[in-house]
Amino acid sequence: MRHATSIRVGPIGFRIGSDFAAPIAALRALYADYPKSTIAHFSVRLPASAPWRWLIRPAVAIEGDYMLPDAAPLPLAQGLLAAEMAMNLQVALGHRRHxxxxxxxxxxxxxxxxxxxxxxxxxxxxxxxxxxxxxxxxxxxxxxxxxxxxxxxxxxxxxxxxxxxxxxxxxxxxxxxxxxxxxxxxxxxxxxxxxxxxxxxxxxxxxxxxxxxxxxxxxxxxxxxxxxxxxxxxxxxxxxxxxxxxxxxxxxxxxxxxxxxxxxxxxxxxxxxxxxxxxxxxxx
Amino acid sequence: MTAASLLARVLAEPDRAAGLDPTAWNALIAAARAEQLIGSLALRVDLAAVPPTVADVLHDARDAAIEQRRTALWEAEMTRRVLAPLGVPLVLLKGTAFVAAGLSAGQGRHIGDLDLLAPRGVLPAVEQALLEAGWAWAKPDAYDDDYYRRWMHELPPLIHRERDRMIDVHHTILPPTARPIPDADALIAGAVPLGNGLSVLAPADMVIHAALHLFADGDLAGGLRNLWDIDHLLRECADDDADFWLKLHARAAEHQASAYVARAARLSARLFGTPIPSAWNRPRMSDQLFARRLLARDDWGRETRPATRLAFYVRSHWIRMPPLLLARHLLIKARRRAADARAR
Incomplete structure (x- = not known):
């Protein structure tokens, strides 16, 4: 993906990628003090919800290793919320160590x-x-x-x-x-x-x-x-x-x-x- | 090289895992999850020789596979208890069959729905018994329901209200509209009893079913997992029976499946190094296209190669339905999508 970052929260490492710069920049700022994880437990994707939604009324889809079939996209301005929801979803559906x-x-x-x-x-x-x-x-x-x-x-x-x-x-x-x-x-x-x-x-x-x-x-x-x-x-x-x-x-x-x-x-x-x-x- | 190619290589030669860098691991894990092969990968790779984070991920995948196996066998048992009084043949198919028969193809395999094969004549009785025992229709839509009953090789999918598990009851292994017509009676007659009232397909029929499912039905989405099943089935069957390839050849002809089974064997050899007899290994130009489709997955777990995927999507409808039926089906589906979009 064009823009990406990684974040470790407790025992769980995430790799987050997006077509857009803004959500990744916002995550980098919010999580500046957190460690990185070179290998991630989960991948999170925040792509444009459709090819034209990159330009017109840009919206991000909530995707990743684990997805819900009917997760509604969010406006680009709410990209941080999309990232939060996608990260939670990976943990909720994929994490089994605890x-x-x-x-x-x-x-x-x-x-x-x-x-x-x-x-x-x-x-x-x-x-x-x-x-x-x-x-x-x-x-x-x-x-x-x-x-x-x-x-x-x-x-x-x-x-x-x-x-x-x-x-x-x-x-x-x-x-x-x-x-x-x-x-x-x-x-x-x-x-x-x-x-x-x-x-x-x-x-x-x-x-x-x-x-x-x-x-x-x-x-x-x-x-x-x-x-x-x-x-x-x-x-x-x-x-x-x-x-x-x-x-x-x-x-x-x-x-x-x-x-x-x-x-x-x-x-x-x-x-x-x-x-x-x-x-x-x-x-x- | 796509992430899916890397996945196929590491599955075939798990020692390669030791040399992967973090970027490759991220790609491999995303592709394996997307192709539902993470459980198989977890059982192939030596967890002591991988980075700690990878070991976390693969340990979780092993645990998940063990739990899926338990759930699948339990669902088969619950279904058996409901259907046993009918006294009809009940053949487990796909993932549940692999784990019930203790086959290597079942190790780490993702198992979703319960797939069952029964003679066409008993399907109404089977459906009635399931509905009375807590299953309900998963798609309560008149067109879908009618479509399944007229044109598909299975009942409309049923879901158990309390356990939330789906069951697909088949009367044969391909839609009646597809070109090849497998011999459903022979599949049931040749099935191998498990000793509890359920049975599984005979070894050659299992391979034929997997090959037809992958190459004569559907657009090959998520097909790498099916090809991995085929690799394991071929290896294990050939180890158990020196005449397996001859039997497979003869049986495939009976089910009008020779070309599909041959393609399955060639692609399995091509992507996973499956040992196949030299007479089976005469590559076709089109194998390249099928391999391209099967490996269309990038390092973020996304599908790639949209043109190839579209071509196989069109092909899937073409091989499944005669043109007029297809046109009608697509028209109704398009109208419904438009209606859904307006409603939203």
């Missing part, structure tokens, strides 16, 4: 806090905020659980902030580096935040899962214990490769839910969520 959980993750003292929930639950925002308040940010999209050890491995890609979360993060983390604001994408407004320096420098360090949270944003403060069986079922739904891993996936996940306490938390705003997390963590 059990993948669709979750955010932060670490302190070698122990990991995992947060998983629907889009809008605030798990990305909470991880981003905690990552600038004494925790190491490990990821806002996937946390990777090693089947052999049960350890959590980081996937600290650029944090994908949506809609109101953009303002919250801009106010709370004014010193961090942000990407361009992408307006009116299929997922609303999006702005990427580069994770804090220690998140990138220490991205190969695993952590021991110690607490599992299921946050819900917009309710009065509440904490409810979640049993191992319920946590298991919720996490099978939050895993993109649980089925593909077969028995190995089952063992890894049952081991995780039996070992790690789980809580569902409701919170009205991010400050109370952070206070709640600190309380729960202290009481472990």
């Amino acid at each position: 059990l993948l959980l669709h979750a955010s993750c932060v670490e302190r003292d070698g122990r990991a806090l995992l947060m998983t929930g629907e889009s809008g639950s605030g798990k990305s925002t909470l991880a981003a905020l905690l990552g600038t308040r004494g925790w190491r940010f490990m990821g806002d999209e996937f946390v990777l659980i090693a089947p052999e050890s049960g350890d959590a491995y980081a996937f600290p890609r650029a944090i994908s902030l949506k809609n109101q979360a953009i303002n919250v993060a801009e106010r709370a983390c004014p010193t961090e580096r942000f990407g361009p604001r992408l307006i009116a994408t299929p997922k609303g407004d999006i702005r990427h935040m580069v994770p804090p320096a220690d998140a990138i420098a220490r991205m190969d360090e695993p952590a021991r899962p110690a607490l599992l949270l299921f946050p819900t944003f917009g309710e009065q403060r509440d904490v409810r214990p979640v049993g191992a069986a319920e946590a298991f079922v919720r996490l099978t739904q939050a895993s993109t490769n649980y089925t593909a891993l077969g028995e190995r996936g089952f063992r890894t996940l049952t081991d995780l839910v039996e070992r790690v306490p789980a809580r569902a938390i409701d919170y009205p705003d991010s400050d109370s969520a952070i206070a709640l997390v600190e309380t729960l963590w202290r009481d472990l």
